[in-house]
Amino acid sequence: MEDKKVTWIELFYDLLFVAAVSTTTNVLLHVQKGSIPQEYFIKFVLMLIPIWWAWTGQTMFINRFGKDFLHQRIFIILQMLFVLVMTSSLSIDFDQYYLSFLIGYIGIRALTAIQYLVVQNNEDGDRKKVAIFLGTCFWIGIGISLFSISFNSWIRYAVLYIGIIVDMIVPILGRKYLAKFPANTSHLIERFASLTLILFGESVVSTLFVLHPQKGDWNSILFSITSFILIISMWWQYFDNVDKKVNKSVQRVGQSVIYGHLFILLSLSMIAASIKLIFLHQIHYLFILIFVFSSVFVYFISTTIIFHQYRYEQHRLKIYHLGLFLGILGAFFISNLVIVVPNIIIMLELTLFFIIYAKLTTA
DSSP: OOOOOOOHHHHHHHHHHHHHHHHHHGGGGOOBTTBOOHHHHHHHHHHHHHHHHHHHHHHHHHHHHOOOOHHHHHHHHHHHHHHHHHHHTOSSSGGGGHHHHHHHHHHHHHHHHHHHHHHGGGOOHHHHHHHHHHHHHHHHHHHHHHHGGGOOSTHHHHHHHHHHHHHHHHHHHTHHHHHHSOOOHHHHHHHHHHHHHHHHHHHHHHHHHHHOOOTTOHHHHHHHHHHHHHHHHHHHHHHHIIIIIBOTTOOOOOHHHHHHHHHHHHHHHHHHHHHHHHHHTOSOHHHHHHHHHHHHHHHHHHHHHHHHTTBOGGGOOOHHHHHHHHHHHHHHHHHHHHSOOOHHHHHHHHHHHHHHHHHHHHO
16 A cells, blocks of 8 residues: 655644634533533534544545645645634534535545546546545435535425535445555555644643633643643553554444544543533533533444554453453442542542553553
């Protein structure tokens, strides 16, 4: 497999999407009567999935066909303009900005589909078949999502997501084509890892900005230190696995990495929001307990499943590892249900869990 390195323009592209994710995460900070209204959580998911899929679509094009040519740079720069339009439309009043959000999303996806059709002219064999298949079939989902503009009620969201689901199913249905021209595993993992790294950094910066401990306020200082150790432990576990335990020479379609990172993205955003809400004491104990432990559970399961088949065989986790980690997480959750503990104790428990998770999976 050819060596493919992440380019600077790809990293710049990532920064714009991380800004979009960060803006979307802020929706989870709107608390009413001690909990996050269901409506806001749905809006968070509705906004985040198109952002993730738009980024993923262009990333996978570059993974298979990307060259640092002038015309491909121009395509990426044009996409950045649509990313800015989409990001500026992210708001808790999502309904009012739906049109501009849709324009941003459709613009990104259409440019990606066009790139497949352009590049197929210079390809042959399996590479040409993959480019034609994706460049043609992606227009089905794009067309369905664009048709949502015809509706004003909740139906437009249903139509938008039918289009996105069709778009996401296309690579799965075309697996027989993609298997003959597998993803560049090294570049694939590096791209998703780079996005995750920036998200970790964004979590640290945004969390410490909210906490902002005052001089002599030792509770805030302790909470800040605990939050930082928690995030560092998550970072350590993720990137030590990517760097040392993953066999990047494995040739696969890469769909477990692609779709699994949606749940990593969702859970990271939810964990970041949880830290802020726990510190601000604006939320009911039972709600935040369920919310934060659910977020950690999703993150743990996602990272475990994604990298399992890519890990060197001698480094693959055993079933007893899964039982141990779930047992620790379950024990903390149940004990906190039985005995109400201060918020800082919840943070310390989660930090301890991730330290153990990092230690046992990277040793």
